[in-house]
Amino acid sequence: MAVPFPDDFLWGAATSAYQIEGAPLADGAGPSIWHRFAHTPGRVAGNETGDLACDHYHRALDDVALMAELGLDVYRFSLAWGRVLPEGRGAVNRRGLDFYARLVDALLEHDIQPMATLYHWDLPVALHERGGWLNPDSPHWFADYAETLFRALGDRVPFWITINEPWVVTVPGYLDGQLAPGHRDLFEPPRVAHHLLLAHAEAVAVYRTLGRQQIGLAVNLEPQHPASPSPADLEASRRRDAFINRWFLDALMFGRYPEELADIFGPAWPEFPAKSLEQIRCRGDFVGVNYYSRGLVRAAPDVAPLGAVRLTPSDAELTTMGWEVYPKGLTETLLWLRDRYANPPLYITENGAAFDDPPPRNGRVEDPRRVAYLRAHIRAAAKALEQGVDLRGYCVWSLFDNFEWAEGYSKCFGLYQVDPSDQTRRPKASARFYREVMASRGAAA
């Protein structure tokens, strides 16, 4: 492939604490809402939990050596809030903080740049019991936690992501109840979202006084396409675009929410004070883009609150998550960000696919569909770069097969298969492919 990727383009892979670390209560760590949620019968497929996951908490240094052998430029991971602050506030747990310091130092020793996500969904239970993200103090709790990490690791971590996918924290967490904390309430999501945005802005403000590197927000984005040219489907597609793609970014970039949200939430949509909207207005240094697929939208007036449903195309290739393989949507998303928000610096902080991989044969795991998915999406990113998008990096989701939230371990996104019997990491064909892509600075895609 003709290579538009600049030499300083960062190739990486991504994980998150609860999905790979295991040992959620080790060394003084406080429980998170995901520890509680996974241990609540019926919440996770097969009642699986992150108690062991990929045992990364005990294997981190070996895993960093594996990342170096793979050839990563950057490694995106998350910090478990409850490891560092077991009560979510107050006393620091040195052993928890030391785990992350060792991880960061090992990455740097292997010339891998750390990209640290402060919050990847695992709120300390102690804070949830104070109302969690519904509590107006939650932005201050988060900013204090962020400051603790900035002071401890800010000299060594060049990239910070405040919150991973605030939309997923808000909607599956508080509207439809699929993810922790499993609430189902129309009135809670708007307040949770507002507090998450205030939390991001407060953490960025603290970082500006302490740090000199890069800080941003990672958002899940998916282009919305009407299932037909009918006015109803066009309107439903526009509503879903506001609900998923513009809710958080318009607030950050413009200091205002999309007007569709007041229609969608109706009486559940509060009047937000202008002052707090101005506080939220905060571009940050980059936008992290988590892209997986597109939405094909049909109007569904009886489906509250959106009045829209996402269709699964009958003639499309699907991942085991039921998502359409749609690489063109990545180019479309990146160009949309360029045009709507004045070409902000972007990192693709997650892109990948779940497929049912075969067991290893002669120590090798063949995953040709994931190789094809990654190649197509890297090429789609290249198309956006060639059109002037300020894209600076790409992280595969994920380094390892891991705990896929409410799906448990049944959905495998990894470049490496993890043997549950002994935690052996086995590279898949996609790991070998991605190593070539990185070594060739994109040309092998």
Ligand SMILES: N#[N+]C[C@@H]1[C@@H](O)[C@H](O)[C@@H](O)[C@@H]2O[C@H]12
């Ligand atoms: N589902 N799925 C895969 C992946 C999930 O494992 C990540 O934790 C999230 O940030 C985002 O949803 C994407």
